[in-house]
Amino acid sequence: MKVYDDKHIKNVVFVGAHNSGKTTLAETMLFEAGLINRRGTVENKNTVSDHHEIEHERGTSVFATPLHTEWRNYKINIIDTPGLDDYVGEIISSIRVADTIAVVVNAQNGVEVGTEIIWNYIDTYHKPTLFVVNQIDHMNASWEDSIKSIKSLVGNNMVLVQYPLKIDGAQCIIDVLKMKCYKFGKDGGKPEKLEIPEDQKELADHLHNELVEKAAENDEELMELYFDKGTLNENEMRQGIRAGMLNHDLFPVFCVSALMDMGSGRLMGFIDNVAPAAADLRPEQTVEGDILVRESNAPTALFVFKTLYQPSLGQITFFKVKSGEVNLNDKLVNSRNGETEVLNQLFIMDGKKREPVSKLEVGDIGATLKLKHTETNDTLHEEGKKITIKPIKYPQSRTRKAVNAVNQKDEEKLNDALRKIHSQDPTVEMEFSNELKQLIIGCQGELHLATIDWTLKNIYGVEAEFKEPKIAYRETIQRSSTANYRHKKQSGGAGQFGEVHMKIEPWYEGIPEPEGFNIRGKEEVDLPWGGKLVFYNCIVGGVIDARYLPSIKKGILEVMEEGPLTGSYIRDVRVMVYDGKMHSVDSNDISFKIAGAHAFKEAFLNAKPKLLEPIEELTVKVPEEMVGNVMTDLQSRRSVIQGIDSEDHFQILRCSVPQAELAGYSTNLRSLTQGKGTFVSAFSSFQAVPRNVQETLVSSN
Structure with missing residues (x-):
C-alpha cells in the first residue's frame, strides 16, 4: 500500500444521533472509492463497519470502527461511531484523533438529542466540523427544518455548500461552491452535471455570495481580494473555508442520500481538497509542556486511542502517529510505565479486515496486535525521547451497579473479563469496595450495562448478576455514655482477665478537652473511612498497665469497623479509659482487647447512636x-x-x-x-x- 504523508492524510470521524445513517454513509464512501465491490446494509448485517456479533444482533453500532479509502491521491481514514450516548467513550476517543468531524443529521428529524450531546464534546476539542444532512430523498425529509436545527445548534457560522431539489421527480443537489446542479438517476450513483436551472439561479447566487463572504472572513488576504474583486474564485474559497473550519468558526453543510449513493462522491471530493489535513491542525502541547513536532523526521510518538479484545486475535491496539513515523518491528517505550513494546505487526484496519503495512507516517491511523503493557490513553515513544500525549478525559459514570458471578467459581474470571472491558472502554469503571464487600462497576446507562452483560456472557462465558450497590452509611453517637466490661475466662492453667471502664462522647472539630479526668495521654486516629477516634488514657494509680492500652484501642477500632446498628463504619467518637482491673497472672493483650471492645459496644448503644x-x-x-x-x-x-x-x-x-x-x-x-x-x-x-x-x-x- 502507498505510504501517505500528513499533507495527504485526512482523518474524518462520523458522528450523529442513532439512525442518522453514519454506517451507511461510510459503506457508500468505501464503495465509491473502489475499496469494496458491493455495498452492504445494516439490515443485512454485512457492512464493513458493523462487523461485531453484538452489532448484528442489535442492528446498531456499538463500537467505533476505523476504515480507510483512497481518493484522488489522498488517504481518508474514516471512523464510524455509535449514535447512542451510552457509548460516549467510543465517540470521544474518535473525536480526539480526528482532523475533521462530519456530523450526520437525519433529514427526517433534524438535529436530535444525541447530536446535541455529541456537539458539546466537539466544541470542547474545537475540531474542524462539517454537517451532512442525510436521507434527503425520504418522503418525510424536511430540509428547511433540518437547517433550522443546525443553525440553532451552531449559530450563524453555519453555511450552505449544497441544497437538495427535485426536478421532474429526479433527485438533484445544487452545489453553490462549484455552482453546478447534480442530477441523479433513480438508482443513484454517478450524477449528471448540469447548469443550475433558471428558477434556482437567484437563490444559488445568494447562497454562493454568502459562502464567499464567510470564506473571506477567515483570512485577511482573502478579505482584501474580496474587497478588490467583489468575489473569490473556487480555489480562494476553498482556502477560506479551510481556514474557517480550522478556527472552528465555519461549519459547511452538505446533503446526501447515503442509501442511494447520492452526493457521497462530492462529499469525498470536499474532504479531499478542502477539509483540513493532519498537517493543518494547530500545534499540540505534551504533558511535559513541550510542543509536539508534527514532522516525519521528528522523534516517534504514537497515541493509543482505542483498545479492542477479540477472542481469535487477543488485544488490538489502535493508535494515531502523532510525531515521526512508525516502522514494522520498531521498539517503543510506554511513557506511563516505562515498558518497552515491540511492534511485530502493523496494520491498516477496515472493520475486521487487516491490511499489513511496513510503515506509517505522522498523522496516520493504524493498529497493532498483542502489546503487553499498553492501554487506551497511553503514549508510545522513541527510546530516550520521552513524550506523553495529553490523555482523553472521559465522563464520569452515570449508573453504578454491584456485580458478582452467578457461579462463585467464576469470580476470578469475572474480574479478568471486567478488566479487559475497562481497557476496551475506559467509561466502564470498576473497583472492589472493602467496606461494602462488593465489586462495583460504573457505566453510562442501562443500555451500556446490557452491553457489558452481553459481553460477559458471549465473549468471556461468565454469567453475572447486577444489583443496586449497598450504601456506605456511617454510625456515630449523639450523647455521652459510660460502660464497663470484665472479661474473665478460665480454661486450665493461665486464664484471661481484663476489666475496662470507659466514657465515650461525640467528637467534633474544636471540641474542648474532657473535664473531670486526669489525662495521662491522648492519641488522635484519622480513620481510613473518614472522621476520627480520639483515645484518652485517663488511668490513675496503675489499675491498668500502660502496655495494655494499645490492646484496648485495638478492640475499640475492631468494633468501629463494623458498627452495631447496621455493620457500617463508626466515626467521630472520643473515648476516655479511666478505670479497670488487671490480674498479675491472667491479664494479657487479648483479654483487654476483648474487654475494650465489649465496653465500647455497650457504651455506644447507650449513647443515642445515629446513622x-x-x-x-x-x-x-x-x-x-x-x-x-x-x-x-x-x-x-x-x-x-x-x-x-x-x-x-x-x-x-x-x-x-x-x-x-x-x-x-x-x-x-x-x-x-x-x-x-x-x-x-x-x-x-x-x-x-x-x-x-x-x-x-x-x-x-
Missing part, C-alpha cells in the same frame, strides 16, 4: 421547559435545591441528594427530559438520616 448517610452534590442541566418535572422528581428524592442558574436555553440545578435516593436516577432523568437532561455528581458529606429511615435500616439489618 449518617452519604450526600451527593448533584448538578443537573435541563431544558427550561422541563425544569418543573425534574424539580418535582428531585424533591421526591429528599433533595435540597441550593441554587438555579441559566445557561442558554437550559437551567442548571444545584442540589444535595442522599446517595441512596440516586438509584436509577440516570434512567429517570432521560425519561423526564426526552434524553436532553444531563447530570454530574460528587460526594459532599455525611448527614444524619431521618428517624423513620434509620428505623427501617436498623430493623432490616
Whole structure:
C-alpha cells in the first residue's frame, strides 16, 4: 500500500444521533472509492463497519470502527461511531484523533438529542466540523427544518455548500461552491452535471455570495481580494473555508442520500481538497509542556486511542502517529510505565479486515496486535525521547451497579473479563469496595450495562448478576455514655482477665478537652473511612498497665469497623479509659482487647447512636421547559435545591441528594427530559438520616 504523508492524510470521524445513517454513509464512501465491490446494509448485517456479533444482533453500532479509502491521491481514514450516548467513550476517543468531524443529521428529524450531546464534546476539542444532512430523498425529509436545527445548534457560522431539489421527480443537489446542479438517476450513483436551472439561479447566487463572504472572513488576504474583486474564485474559497473550519468558526453543510449513493462522491471530493489535513491542525502541547513536532523526521510518538479484545486475535491496539513515523518491528517505550513494546505487526484496519503495512507516517491511523503493557490513553515513544500525549478525559459514570458471578467459581474470571472491558472502554469503571464487600462497576446507562452483560456472557462465558450497590452509611453517637466490661475466662492453667471502664462522647472539630479526668495521654486516629477516634488514657494509680492500652484501642477500632446498628463504619467518637482491673497472672493483650471492645459496644448503644448517610452534590442541566418535572422528581428524592442558574436555553440545578435516593436516577432523568437532561455528581458529606429511615435500616439489618 502507498505510504501517505500528513499533507495527504485526512482523518474524518462520523458522528450523529442513532439512525442518522453514519454506517451507511461510510459503506457508500468505501464503495465509491473502489475499496469494496458491493455495498452492504445494516439490515443485512454485512457492512464493513458493523462487523461485531453484538452489532448484528442489535442492528446498531456499538463500537467505533476505523476504515480507510483512497481518493484522488489522498488517504481518508474514516471512523464510524455509535449514535447512542451510552457509548460516549467510543465517540470521544474518535473525536480526539480526528482532523475533521462530519456530523450526520437525519433529514427526517433534524438535529436530535444525541447530536446535541455529541456537539458539546466537539466544541470542547474545537475540531474542524462539517454537517451532512442525510436521507434527503425520504418522503418525510424536511430540509428547511433540518437547517433550522443546525443553525440553532451552531449559530450563524453555519453555511450552505449544497441544497437538495427535485426536478421532474429526479433527485438533484445544487452545489453553490462549484455552482453546478447534480442530477441523479433513480438508482443513484454517478450524477449528471448540469447548469443550475433558471428558477434556482437567484437563490444559488445568494447562497454562493454568502459562502464567499464567510470564506473571506477567515483570512485577511482573502478579505482584501474580496474587497478588490467583489468575489473569490473556487480555489480562494476553498482556502477560506479551510481556514474557517480550522478556527472552528465555519461549519459547511452538505446533503446526501447515503442509501442511494447520492452526493457521497462530492462529499469525498470536499474532504479531499478542502477539509483540513493532519498537517493543518494547530500545534499540540505534551504533558511535559513541550510542543509536539508534527514532522516525519521528528522523534516517534504514537497515541493509543482505542483498545479492542477479540477472542481469535487477543488485544488490538489502535493508535494515531502523532510525531515521526512508525516502522514494522520498531521498539517503543510506554511513557506511563516505562515498558518497552515491540511492534511485530502493523496494520491498516477496515472493520475486521487487516491490511499489513511496513510503515506509517505522522498523522496516520493504524493498529497493532498483542502489546503487553499498553492501554487506551497511553503514549508510545522513541527510546530516550520521552513524550506523553495529553490523555482523553472521559465522563464520569452515570449508573453504578454491584456485580458478582452467578457461579462463585467464576469470580476470578469475572474480574479478568471486567478488566479487559475497562481497557476496551475506559467509561466502564470498576473497583472492589472493602467496606461494602462488593465489586462495583460504573457505566453510562442501562443500555451500556446490557452491553457489558452481553459481553460477559458471549465473549468471556461468565454469567453475572447486577444489583443496586449497598450504601456506605456511617454510625456515630449523639450523647455521652459510660460502660464497663470484665472479661474473665478460665480454661486450665493461665486464664484471661481484663476489666475496662470507659466514657465515650461525640467528637467534633474544636471540641474542648474532657473535664473531670486526669489525662495521662491522648492519641488522635484519622480513620481510613473518614472522621476520627480520639483515645484518652485517663488511668490513675496503675489499675491498668500502660502496655495494655494499645490492646484496648485495638478492640475499640475492631468494633468501629463494623458498627452495631447496621455493620457500617463508626466515626467521630472520643473515648476516655479511666478505670479497670488487671490480674498479675491472667491479664494479657487479648483479654483487654476483648474487654475494650465489649465496653465500647455497650457504651455506644447507650449513647443515642445515629446513622449518617452519604450526600451527593448533584448538578443537573435541563431544558427550561422541563425544569418543573425534574424539580418535582428531585424533591421526591429528599433533595435540597441550593441554587438555579441559566445557561442558554437550559437551567442548571444545584442540589444535595442522599446517595441512596440516586438509584436509577440516570434512567429517570432521560425519561423526564426526552434524553436532553444531563447530570454530574460528587460526594459532599455525611448527614444524619431521618428517624423513620434509620428505623427501617436498623430493623432490616
